[in-house]
Amino acid sequence: MGETMEHSAQTHHQHHETHEGHGQDGHEQHSEHGGHHQHHGHAPAATWQAAAQATLHCLTGCAIGEVLGMILGTAFGWGNLPTMVLAIVLAFVFGYSLTLRGILRAGVDFRTAFRVALAADTLSIAVMELIDNGVILVWPSAMDAMLSDALFWISLAISLVTAFVVTTPVNKWMIGRGKGHAVVHQYHH
Template sequence: MSDCCHPPAATPPQAAHAHEHHGHAQGGSWRAAASITLHCLTGCAIGEWTGLAIGVSLGLESHHTIMLAVTLAFLCGFGLTLLPLMRRGMSFSQAWRLVWLGEVVSISVMELVMNIVDYHLGGMGSGMSLLHPQYWIAFGIAAVAGYFAALPVNWWLLRRNLKNCH
């Protein structure tokens, strides 16, 4: 695959870095924004679900569950972004400098919306079992809401070269 978000495997890290600036590659297209938003959602959802599962299973108060879920969402989101770049030959600090701002903004928007929606739908912190359908309904709706909240943000970040494909 050799589109804006997936440079060829044999591309040297420096060339991949230059290729990944969407302002130069595709001008920050909606297609590229959709791809990176889905990637962001994957990391956020893994961390979010893990935090919610731990918090609900342990009977933590809702604000502790939210803090745990958000922390793990950021860790997983950054992990899914940084590890592939480091596998391509970038050092941690090079990869961090490339992605930190765009990821912080994108993950923050996604997490804010996901947690508000999930909380108001009774999915987190309500003491319900992970086996209860409402838990999963709330999580699913929150994930969709988070995606659509972060999509225009990522498009804007791409247009201004503040976010890169990873």
Template sequence: MNATHPHAPAADGAACCHAKPKVEAPAEAHCASKAAAPPASAHHAHHAHHGHAGHGGGSMFGLTTSATIHCLTGCAIGEFIGLAIGVSLGLNPWATMALATALGFVSGYTLGLWPLVKQGMSWGAAFRTLWLGETISIAVMEFAMNFTDYHVGGVTAGSIFAPQFWIGYLLALPAGFVAAWPVNWWLLKRSIKQPCH
């Protein structure tokens, strides 16, 4: 507890640099310092993230775009693996999309959790810190991606070497981004989702 700031929160490895310095540092240095902070409880991590979007971390447009790209990267990995397995095994479209969605959640969560775990949090504490925002974001993104892929015909392609498979997947990516962007904006505005990991 800081003597000059009696209400200052404890340092938190997952707090994404929420402790305010005496002199405001640039956003890059601000977020880069988070790795040096010692880990604390998931409860402190959760509250430390509240209000991040509103205090010098960049514009809401930039934060939302960054968070959406981060989510899309995680989803795209699992989505591709699931689609490739489903199409290669000749599964029906619904089974293929279910597999792609499940793996999209796995890879999406993992990409969000891993930086927190590297900072010293347990997997469980990290999951409790970000599960709600990530779940909503990933769910919207996966729905849009699978909806697009299904209607383009990528999930019914004969093989992963068919142009239809790649066209469906490549159109699904921007569809997922466009669908999830406004959702992530709302999640960040309401401090439900973390703007940086």
């Protein structure tokens, strides 16, 4: 991972030096590339849109894991704590898997892809799970709601929306520092 970040910084520095040597023509060429933040070696801009997309990506994996964990825990007749633990574990598994899939498609070896996924998603998923499960824990009767109860689905939806709202600024902060989904960005061409 350190080599990847070092390579990215070196590539960015070399690219910047190349444009400095071009004077005005270099700036014109740079603007022709539409902001130029989409090519290899450059992190995406830390915009709210980029942060929301990164958070939505994590939310998708988390929601799949959460719902599957709750369905399995309920089907096995488990109590609240083991069901919640399973849901959290599966949220991480599915969150990492979605990121891994995209990086592996770029031709990266599994070991590197796995390390990038860990670096990109761990904080985002952890914050999302903390908020999501925190809302469910404090919501009266939500922990005891069954899959067939409207309360189960309403509390889950509201907890996921709350987690999205809280996690988006975290992802924006991370992207702005070249971390989180900024690391994944360099593998998307």
